[in-house]
Amino acid sequence: MNLFKHYRILPLTALLGSGFVASLDNDGALAQEAGKAREAGKAEPSGKTVAKLALPATDDGLPGAGPIRRYEWFEKLWLQRRTEWQAEKATHQGAVVFFGDSITQGWGKGFQGKFGDALLANRGISGDTTRGMLIRLEEDVLTLKPKGIVLLMGTNDLEEKAEPKTIADNLVLILNKIREYDATIPIVLCNIFPASASKARPADKIKEINNRYQSAVKGNTQVTVIDTWTLFADEKGDAKPVEFPDLLHPNAIGYDKWAKAIRPVLEWKHLIKPSDEQSGAPEAGFRSLFNGKDLAGWCFRPTTDEDKKSREKWLARDPNAVVWPVIESLIEFKNKEATTDGRYVASNSRLVVTSPAEGRRIQQLWTVEEFGDDFQLRLEFRATPNADSGVFLRGKQLQCRDYSLAGPYKTLQNYKPQEWNQLDITVKGTTARCLCNGEVLEEAFVIPKSGPIGLEGDRGHMEYRNIWIKIEK
Numbered sequence: 137m138n139l140f141k142h143y144r145i146l147p148l149t150a151l152l153g154s155g156f157v158a159s160l161d162n163d164g165a166l167a168q169e170a171g172k173a174r175e176a177g178k179a180e181p182s183g184k185t186v187a188k189l190a191l192p193a194t195d196d197g198l199p200g201a202g203p204i205r206r207y208e209w210f211e212k213l214w215l216q217r218r219t220e221w222q223a224e225k226a227t228h229q230g231a232v233v234f235f236g237d238s239i240t241q242g243w244g245k246g247f248q249g250k251f252g253d254a255l256l257a258n259r260g261i262s263g264d265t266t267r268g269m270l271i272r273l274e275e276d277v278l279t280l281k282p283k284g285i286v287l288l289m290g291t292n293d294l295e296e297k298a299e300p301k302t303i304a305d306n307l308v309l310i311l312n313k314i315r316e317y318d319a320t321i322p323i324v325l326c327n328i329f330p331a332s333a334s335k336a337r338p339a340d341k342i343k344e345i346n347n348r349y350q351s352a353v354k355g356n357t358q359v360t361v362i363d364t365w366t367l368f369a370d371e372k373g374d375a376k377p378v379e380f381p382d383l384l385h386p387n388a389i390g391y392d393k394w395a396k397a398i399r400p401v402l403e404w405k406h407l408i409k410p411s412d413e414q415s416g417a418p419e420a421g422f423r424s425l426f427n428g429k430d431l432a433g434w435c436f437r438p439t440t441d442e443d444k445k446s447r448e449k450w451l452a453r454d455p456n457a458v459v460w461p462v463i464e465s466l467i468e469f470k471n472k473e474a475t476t477d478g479r480y481v482a483s484n485s486r487l488v489v490t491s492p493a494e495g496r497r498i499q500q501l502w503t504v505e506e507f508g509d510d511f512q513l514r515l516e517f518r519a520t521p522n523a524d525s526g527v528f529l530r531g532k533q534l535q536c537r538d539y540s541l542a543g544p545y546k547t548l549q550n551y552k553p554q555e556w557n558q559l560d561i562t563v564k565g566t567t568a569r570c571l572c573n574g575e576v577l578e579e580a581f582v583i584p585k586s587g588p589i590g591l592e593g594d595r596g597h598m599e600y601r602n603i604w605i606k607i608e609k
Contacts, residue, residue, distance in 0.1 A: 189218040200267040200306045203296035210263045217261050231257035232407045233277050236288040238262035250395035254408040265293045266306035278317050284407040288326040290345050295336040304348035322405040327365040330375045332383040339373030357493045360401050366541050367521035396554035397521050410484050422604035428485035431469035437502045439463045458496040489598040496595045508586035510608035513561040516601050523596025529568050530587030550575050
């Protein structure tokens with residue numbers, strides 16, 4: 137039986153009803169792929185192959201729990217997309233796979249040019265649920281021997297009345313299956329984007345799922361979570377029409393923000409090439425505190441008594457709120473590309489503060505050298521959404537975060553979210569004047585008389601580069 141002829145017109149613009157427009161009807165898409173296969177000297181997919189790719193007729197014996205969509209349009213689209221991918225399988229070996237639903241499908245094959253010439257594979261199917269993704273994970277993703285995987289899932293489960301626990305449980309099954317295949321594949325897990333109660337996706341349910349996702353991956357070093365919910369949510373926790381015209385799917389503005397949000401982690405994991413290489417020699421009079429290659433000149437210092445007291449108070453309120461290691465003796469990292477726990481890494485000429493597997497982990501990296509003279513400190517930083525870090529000046533912390541989301545300087549006009557920003561700090565005596573991209577953060581920040589420069593990690597992924605100092609004597 138020729139299964140191709142039974143799938144003809146796919147009226148996606150009408151049946152999705154959510155602002156997402158797919159191109160090509162099934163008949164045309166399948167015919168095009170068959171033509172490509174013939175031109176490449178390959179056989180057309182057999183009826184047996186197509187039957188294997190089609191949505192199973194019943195839920196019986198399928199892994200996971202929760203909804204599997206069985207609308208006619210969805211069954212047609214499921215087969216169309218998966219059949220197209222068969223012709224691409226050879227060329228997508230070793231790709232970074234974006235795995236998800238219509239929001240992922242909306243990237244298109246070229247990913248809007250956001251990630252340069254990286255080998256990427258789009259494995260999004262509009263309307264898919266977490267259980268549907270679990271069913272097709274092996275054939276659509278793992279057979280590509282992926283270099284990395286970007287996940288976004290769960291919003292359609294809500295529309296089908298699935299409970300947050302069920303959705304999170306399916307995520308765990310997907311992650312377990314990836315780990316069983318290869319525990320070294322980097323996984324970037326994006327929080328479910330905000331939507332609207334009018335789309336059967338209320339903010340409280342989305343937040344609950346994202347919290348369950350975070351709990352599910354706690355301690356899993358294979359997974360890096362990106363806070364794409366906070367990135368897009370308005371004050372009520374819903375999508376913003378300027379970025380999500382239908383309150384569900386991002387427009388060009390939304391996709392640009394999403395690309396910037398995940399780019400630092402993709403670059404750090406060497407899944408895509410760095411977008412720019414602007415690390416260079418220090419300006420006249422300055423010298424570098426970070427050589428761009430390793431952590432020479434940096435160390436862990438013993439935890440102070442003051443920090444130990446703060447740690448005890450914090451953990452007394454909530455033992456699970458944060459991980460806060462206690463360092464008992466000085467540990468230097470000369471000729472080391474990473475700290476002993478992997479929290480701080482020299483990569484791509486950047487000093488990376490990695491996103492902690494625990495969700496939050498308070499830790500500082502210090503210069504071995506201490507500074508008692510007046511100085512100018514200049515550095516560049518980039519933060520993933522809602523990331524929290526800090527720069528220590530002789531031991532006192534200046535907050536260095538994704539300011540627009542994490543504060544405390546939320547009204548800055550020149551701050552560029554998820555892009556490179558510059559701190560300029562001038563220290564005279566025990567007072568520091570602190571600027572970000574030319575705007576004042578602190579006019580007279582009081583600091584100790586002497587001490588090291590430090591960087592703190594709390595949550596999220598932070599990067600620093602061109603860390604230069606000029607001593608004024």
